[in-house]
Amino acid sequence: MTDSNSGSYTGPDRVFSGVQPSGSLHLGNYLGALKKFARLQNEKDCVFCIVDLHAITVPQDPAKLADQTREIAAAYFAAGVDPSKAIVYAQSSVRAHTELAWYFNCVARTGWLNRMTQFKDKAGKNAERASVGLYTYPVLQAADILAFKATHVPVGEDQKQHLELSRDIAGKFNHDFNAPNFFPLPEPLIKGPGAKVMSLRDGTKKMSKSDPSDASRINLTDTPDQIAKKVRKAKTDTGAVPATASEMEGRPDIANLIGIYSALSERSEADIMNEHGGGQFGPFKNALADVAVETLRPVTESMNRYLAAPDEIDAILNKAGDAAAEIADPIVADVRRIIGFRGA
Ligand code: AQP
Numbered sequence: 001m002t003d004s005n006s007g008s009y010t011g012p013d014r015v016f017s018g019v020q021p022s023g024s025l026h027l028g029n030y031l032g033a034l035k036k037f038a039r040l041q042n043e044k045d046c047v048f049c050i051v052d053l054h055a056i057t058v059p060q061d062p063a064k065l066a067d068q069t070r071e072i073a074a075a076y077f078a079a080g081v082d083p084s085k086a087i088v089y090a091q092s093s094v095r096a097h098t099e100l101a102w103y104f105n106c107v108a109r110t111g112w113l114n115r116m117t118q119f120k121d122k123a124g125k126n127a128e129r130a131s132v133g134l135y136t137y138p139v140l141q142a143a144d145i146l147a148f149k150a151t152h153v154p155v156g157e158d159q160k161q162h163l164e165l166s167r168d169i170a171g172k173f174n175h176d177f178n179a180p181n182f183f184p185l186p187e188p189l190i191k192g193p194g195a196k197v198m199s200l201r202d203g204t205k206k207m208s209k210s211d212p213s214d215a216s217r218i219n220l221t222d223t224p225d226q227i228a229k230k231v232r233k234a235k236t237d238t239g240a241v242p243a244t245a246s247e248m249e250g251r252p253d254i255a256n257l258i259g260i261y262s263a264l265s266e267r268s269e270a271d272i273m274n275e276h277g278g279g280q281f282g283p284f285k286n287a288l289a290d291v292a293v294e295t296l297r298p299v300t301e302s303m304n305r306y307l308a309a310p311d312e313i314d315a316i317l318n319k320a321g322d323a324a325a326e327i328a329d330p331i332v333a334d335v336r337r338i339i340g341f342r343g344a
Helices: 027-040 062-078 096-105 110-114 117-129 132-146 157-176 224-233 252-265 269-276 281-307 310-339
Strands: 015-019 046-050 087-090 152-154 187-189
Touching: 015 027, 015 062, 015 132, 027 046, 027 062, 027 152, 027 252, 027 281, 046 062, 046 310, 062 087, 062 281, 062 310, 087 310, 096 132, 096 157, 096 310, 110 132, 110 157, 117 132, 117 157, 132 157, 152 157, 157 187, 224 281, 252 269, 252 281, 269 281, 281 310
Parallel strands: 015 046, 015 152, 046 087, 152 187
Antiparallel strands: none
16 A cells, blocks of 8 residues: 555654543553653654544543543653653644644545454444544544654554554655655554553453453552452463463463563563463462552552642643644645645
8 A cells, every 4th residue: 555665764763652541541551652652762752642632532521631631641751751851742732633634534545444443443333423533543643643754653552553554644645745755654663561461351352441341451540459459350260370482372361461470570471481380370460469569659659749730740741732843833834835735
C-alpha cells in the first residue's frame, strides 16, 4: 500500500506517543508505554500527548474529563517523564490534530479502516451504533504522529496495526500530492519487556481498562494490599513453575506472569525461571507480588503528590501545548500549501 520511495525521509528523529484519559491506568499502560517513554526522553526529541480527542470516541462525563486528563499527566510525571526534557501536553489544546485528521480522512481508504481489528473489538456487535469517531480513530492517530513528523512511535503491541495504517497514510499523501519524503513513515517501537501485558484472569486477552473484571488488571491507583491480592488470585494451572522456555509453551497465563515479573524486576525471564522453575505457584506469586508492590509504590505515591497540585499540572500542560503547537502548526501550514488551498 505504501509508496516505497517515500521511505528515505531525511528530517530529524522525533518520538511521539499518547495515552487516553479514559479511565485508570494499569500495569500494561505503565510497562508497555510510560516506562518506555521515560527511557526514550534521554535518547531522542520526545513529544508525549494525553489524547483526550481519542477519549471522546466513546462517551465521557464532561464533569470528569479535565481531571482524567490531569491524572494521566500525573502518571507520565510519576513514571519519570520529565517536562523539562519532553513535551507533555493535552491533544485538545493543539488544533493541528483535528485539522490534519480531516485531510487524512480524505487520503485514507475505507477498505483500510475496515480491516482495523481494534474497531471490531471495541464496537463489537453494535458497530452500527458506534461513533464515526471510533471508526476513524486510527486516522486521528496518524494525524497525531505526523503533525510532528514523528519518526518513532513507542506503543504496546495492540497498536501495531494502527501504526501500519499511519505509514500507509503518510506514503499515500507523499505519493498523491507529489511530495516525496514530506512525511516520514513512522516506525513502531514495540519490542522489549511489557510490550503485551495480558489479563490476570485470561492470559490470551490483553490487560485493558475496559475489562469489566477489576481483578484482570493492576491499576496504578491500587493499594499494595489490592496489588498483592490480585497477583495471588491470578490464573495459573496445576503444573509447576516452568524452568525453561519450552516448559512455558502453550501456557499463556504463566507466560504472562513470568513476563510481568521480568519487566518489573528488569531481570531476564530465564533468570526468573532459574530461580523459581520446578517450584509451586504460591511462593512464586508471593515473590511477584512483592516486586509489583515495591515497583509501583513510588509511582503511585508520586502520582498522588502531583494530583494534589492540579494548578501545577495545568501550568505544565499549557506551556507544553504552546511548544507542541509551535512544532505542529508550520507542518500543517505546509500541508495546506501542498494540497493547494487558496491563500496557503
Ligand atoms: N496490555 C497492554 N500491554 C502493553 N501495552 C499496553 N497498552 C495498553 N494496554 C497494554 C499501551 O498503553 C498505551 C496507552 O494506551 P491507551 O490509553 O491509548 O489505551 P488502550 O491501548 O486502548 O488501552 P486499554 O487499557 O486497552 O484501554 P481500553 O480498554 O479502552 O482499550 C498504548 O501505547 C498502548 O499500546
